[in-house]
Amino acid sequence: MEKANAEAERILRARAHTLARAPRPAPAAGTMLELLEFRLASERYALETRHVQGVHPLRELTPLPCTPPFVLGIVNVRGHILPVFDLKKFFDLPERGLTDLHRMILVRGNGLELGLLADVIVGVRSVAADDLQPSLPTLSGIRADYLKGVSVERLVVLDLDRILSDPKIIVHEEVEG
């Protein structure tokens, strides 16, 4: 038994050695941006974590009639009824249909609280604010309006304040009964 334990320990050490990485260099002086990275279709997007309340699996979505196409419906999150928006409608990205694997990013800002649909949640990462490039010449229209910047890793960082302050997202439609 002793010998077996020693053997196991040796193996584990070898694996740990393999997995071990050099610590990341200390961030440079300046502001670091904490970002939540996610994917829409196959493109990588990110939001600042200060707006994010949390991520949840998309369950029990109730479609809402008489709403614009970007409003998927409403969900019940811990007793709060929140609308769920689909950013892909803004960015003209291909639809794939809703599954159990879709996630919802709960955001708050500008007095609004709502869920944004994400195909995949990648994780939280920090990026130096200086590294952000202001924009891309290829992006235009609404995408250019909602954009905060693009990182060196081609991560598209969205400006949630601008999105939430856009009067388009205030739904006020009346349907003739």
Next chain:
Amino acid sequence: MKWNVGTKITVGFGVTLAIFVIVGAVSYHSVTKQTEAATWVAHTREVQNQLTQLLSSLQDAETGQRGYVITGVDGYLTPYTDGVARAEETRRHLAELVSDNPRQLSRADALAPLIADKFAELQQTIDVRKTRDFAAAQSIVLSDRGKKAMDTIRALIREMNSEEENLLKTRADAAQADARAAKWTIVLGTLAALVVAGLAGLILTRNIAGPLGNLTGVAERITVGDLSSAVAVSERSDEVGMLTRAFERMTRALRAMAGAAEQIAAGDLRASVQPQSPSDVLGNAFVRMTENLRRQIGGMVEGAAVLGSAASEIVAATAELASGASESAAAVSETTTTVEEIRQTAQLASQKARVVADGAQKAVQISHNGRKSTDDAAAGMGRIRTQMEAIADSMMRLSEQSQTIGQIIATVEDLAAQSNLLAVNAAIEAAKAGEHGKGFGVVAQEVKSLAEQSRQATDRVRTILSDIQKATTAAVMATEQGGKAVEAGGRQTEMAGESIAALAGSVTEAAQAATQIAASSQQQLIGMDQVAGAMENIKQASLQNVASAKQLETAARSLNDLGQRMKQLVESYTI
């Protein structure tokens, strides 16, 4: 001489016939005269007879008168009355008879008053006698009045008699002269006719029969085929002349035909014969004959050519036949040897057949054993089937359990995803906490990493499970197929059992057959001995065939020579 033969014959026989007609007329005339004379003789006799009767009746009357006068008895008056009655009748008859002669008629008429007078005298006498007496009557008689009348009557009757006698004499003389003349006429006429007929016959004979005789001679010679004699052409215009000329033309035409026939006989078929007329049988037949001959000779020419070539071919063929016969004789020799070998082989086969028969008996035993083995195999297959069913049940259970494992894995996956989300939320919270949350952020990162690892692990497990499920499905199907295969194997085993049973039967039959084959091959051996003998005979026969083929070749060469000769013969014809 412009007369034809008919005229000549008519004239000759006409003259003769005329003479005979004259003679006949003369004879007829003479006979008529004689008959007439005979009639007149009879007439004269009749007249004389009547005269005699008249005289007799007068005498009867006179006799009766005298008797009565003398006797006075009435019985004597009977002759008188008869005589009176007959006398007048006879006289009238006499007058009728001599009515052709005026002199005699006048005499007969003259008799009438005399007779009346006489009868009156007699009546008177009788009356007187009746009334008075004999003397008175006698005086009357003595007056001679009656006697005179009677004498006159007698004289007249004598005159008439003599007159008739004279007439008779004259007529008899005339008839005599006539008969003599007729006799001479007949004799001379007959002689003249004979002479004329003889002359005519002689002339006709000389004029017609002579040339006809000549022509007959020529015709006789033509009949026997001699066309050389020429007919002298006559200038005569009658039938004989025409016949002669026709004969001459006929002979000429026949000679032309003969010339054409001669030409044909010499082989020249180009001779064309013109028929004398559409009804010229011989000429038309000759034309047809030449045409037919031309055609036939043409056909014969072709036939001779064909015969020549055929004979050549036959020669070649018989040569081949002869060589073939030689080859076949050699082949027969080889065959005889072969048959001998076959006989030895048959002997060997007979021995082998016996061995086979023994082997077949063993095979019968083996097939019975095989039957038992298949029964065992069928039982084994049954057991295998039971086990296969057990395996199938196990596989089904395994499949169900792997489904359960899949559900468990899904649950674990779900858990990992939730852990991941929780880790993200924790990281977000840590970020919100700022510097104080950094340690928590690391923990959250670790949790996220763990969640990721467990997700990867479940992925691997899912992959493995998927493989297991595939394998299980394959195993289930394989088990199913195995079950079916076992079932089929069972059936096949049964069939094999039946087959082996049938095989056993067949092997039994085969054993019997092998026994029979052994017997048959024994007979075959005997038969082969006979075949060997027969082959020897065939060998002899084929040697004879070779000799015959040689003879045939010689004969074919002769035939070929014949064909060549025939060809030459036919070529001598000119078509």
